[in-house]
Amino acid sequence: MGKQKSLRAKLGVLRVLKVAFYLLGFPLLLLLIKLDVDEFASGVLGNKAYFGLAIVAAGWAVVIVAQIVAALIAKKTVTKGIIAAIISIVVMIAPLAYIEFIIEDRFAELEEKYQYAEYEYEFEHFEMHTRDYKEDLEDHDAAVTRFLYTYNIEMEYQMFGMENTDLTLAIEDLDSPDFLKGFDGIPHYIFGKDEGGAVYSPNGLYADSYVFGMEQARYIFRTFYGAIDDFNDANYDTIDEKLADTIRKLNSDPDSSWNKYKQTDAYKRAYENDDKSDLLNAKNYYISIERLDSILKVLGTELSAYPEMQGLINLLSSQMGFASISLADLSLESITPLLEGFGLAEADLVGLLEGLSYYQSPSVYPVFFFIEDETLRDYAYAKYLGEVHGAKVASKLVSELPADPNIKLPNVGKLTIDFNGAPPIEKEELLKFLYINEIEAEFMPELYPYLTIRNFLFVFASVVPFTLLISYYFAALERRNFYGNLKLKEGAK
């Protein structure tokens, strides 16, 4: 009785040791790798963070298959253990060899490729990456977070509904027949067509509800600052001057494509349409002159309810030397003399209103579509989309640069009714970030998953076969004790 009890206890201990040593091999390795790479899964590596883990898991699967085969072909436990250990060495060494030869070569290639990189970017050699990859990943992800926060965007673009303001539908398919067909020999143009995907209006501008992702923001910044930096025209000081002059000419030349375009039914339907019920009538969506007139009339009626207000207007008018305005008759016509007094014409007022609330119809080309100089046209699109479109959706990318370089740049990003945005990233720093980010976002997911397991493979290359062998050793001991005892009993019978 006592002997059986001690045998059971011994068998129990041997079983525990067998399992414990098995767990110290692949299971522990996988657990350690997982804990180590988890934090990178939310950054640039994404799901690729687990690629190294998958390699090791696949290796383990190979060893398990080898163990099953060994159990079938070998009789002795020691033989089985040796087979499993040898296979485990192979599956540990093979990825290491791949990393040390093939992957290292990829690093060498990239080092050569970026030998003369811009912005003093240095692509380090392999050993520096194996040492610093964690810091590099953290730095990369921190820079991305700052960029996304500053401009109030996310990595991928976002859509807030698929309808434009005039209820035309946003277009995702770049070959869609819903795009406009170009005009007067100028082919249709889609800004940033090949830059990571965006959602457009029929006129090739971004859809009203579209908020940039990282890639499109990068393209806008590059186009915008690239055109500014490369600008070289003896006739103008700045590219903005040239742009303003070009648009002025398009407006004033009666034979310009733009003026011809303004005679088309499509344009007239959007901007010269009195039918309020027509959804494509863009006047429905901004403060037009007519709308201002009716608002002024209501304001006059409301204000004239206070007699002292009329007195105040009279007082101010006489102080400033203008003829007074009767509040009860307040209208666009009645304030025209006042505007003239300020040196403003109705056209200026229209300009002012456009700046305040202009709505670019998604079904009509904007004036800058007709700019012939392609670089200038790209610049105009980038500026409009980054500044005007960005401001509308609370992700302003660029703003008018102050004339005096000492003046602080205006805030960008989340400029909403109760949030003041963030200071922009300074131009050189921004371009450097975009440059480096693009390189890193390409090679990090490709190569860093290997580095995340490299050190583990080195350490566990000997630990895994060793623990497997020990585990088999205890399995053998267990069998010996077990059957040895049975044999005894058999003998006794």
Add this chain to the structure above:
Amino acid sequence: MKTALKAILYLIGFPLLLAFLVIESLPMFKAGETYSFYPYIGIMVAGLFAIFYLITALVTWSVSRKTDSLKKLRRATAALVAVGFIFTSGIWIVMDQFAPPLLSDATDGTILYPDVQDDYLNKAELHGALLKGFINMNYENGNLSSKTLEEYQEEGWQNEEVKELIAVNHTSLREDGFDTFVGPWGILAVSERLTFDGILHLIINERPAADLKFIYKGEGRGEEHGEDPINWTIMDMVEGVMTFDISSALEGEVAGMEVTALLTILKNAIPKIVSALNEVIADESVAGSYIYIDLDLESGLVTITPTSPSRGVWDYMQNAWFESNHIILAVLSLFFMRHLFLIFGGVIVVASLLIGLIREKQFAKNFKQEESASPPPDDDDDEVGANRESPYLKSFYSSMEEVRSRRGYFEN
């Protein structure tokens, strides 16, 4: 003794778990006290799980009493352990994997799984407060006037008048308000992207004529307790009073005059101008409804106050939640289970295992009694039939017999 021990092991499982759950859910019951059975859904589900476990316990107990096989007894124990695990930790491990997208889809992304996973208590109180606040607002403005405030609060969601007002308000806010905003501007506004351009669009864009359903019955508007259909503006859709700083714009000059100097002259007139502006915005040709704008010259702060509280509605998102408050409270009540069930999973698994072991002890004891009362059965009869030592070793050796005969291990 063993039966008493088993009873204790059963008691520290589901009964204790349910007792803790009731205590933890008390604030939930309080928050949703007028919401019929909805806040009790969590407890009901927990009770159902406890019943599943109880049925398994009874079935396995019956098996353990009738069987003469240790193997079957152990299978019964395994079943009890498995059911104990599945209906405690198991269900929540699965929920944690699959429920997040379901919850997000069901609430259009306005309530996310991590928001309620740990913060269920605050969320429950918030949703309870939505009803109390709603009744207060609507009592004050006269929409609810046939009973006292205390009576309304006591009856809460059970009061048909309150229930109807919630439904009417929400339908109106959605169909006559949110859905009438043309294009993406409404969605952008409630997604924390309400820009100045956006607000202009939301005020001036032509909106399809709504079939106005909202009935404002407040005193002092129109006829006594008259019905007054209204337009909703975007400010009714977004949360709370908005303040923005225009002090930098007050530093410039207009027509050769300092803006501040001009404003000093206008100081007394400003409230009237602002009031007239509010009327302009409310005019059919502009927004068609009030947006209360105020300007404080001293601080340069403009505040915009929505009319929604005075009309007795929450902002659009809260209102959408509020309309489904009973469902949300039911979902939240499930989350009160989560921590307790995950913790008790281990307790119930161990208790089930111990119950199984006690059954085995009892089984062995019964077997011995039977053995002494009846002649020993034949060795080949069944696996525990061998008249050797304990049932464990009997089973152990008999299984080894099988191995030996199968593999011919000791054949020479």
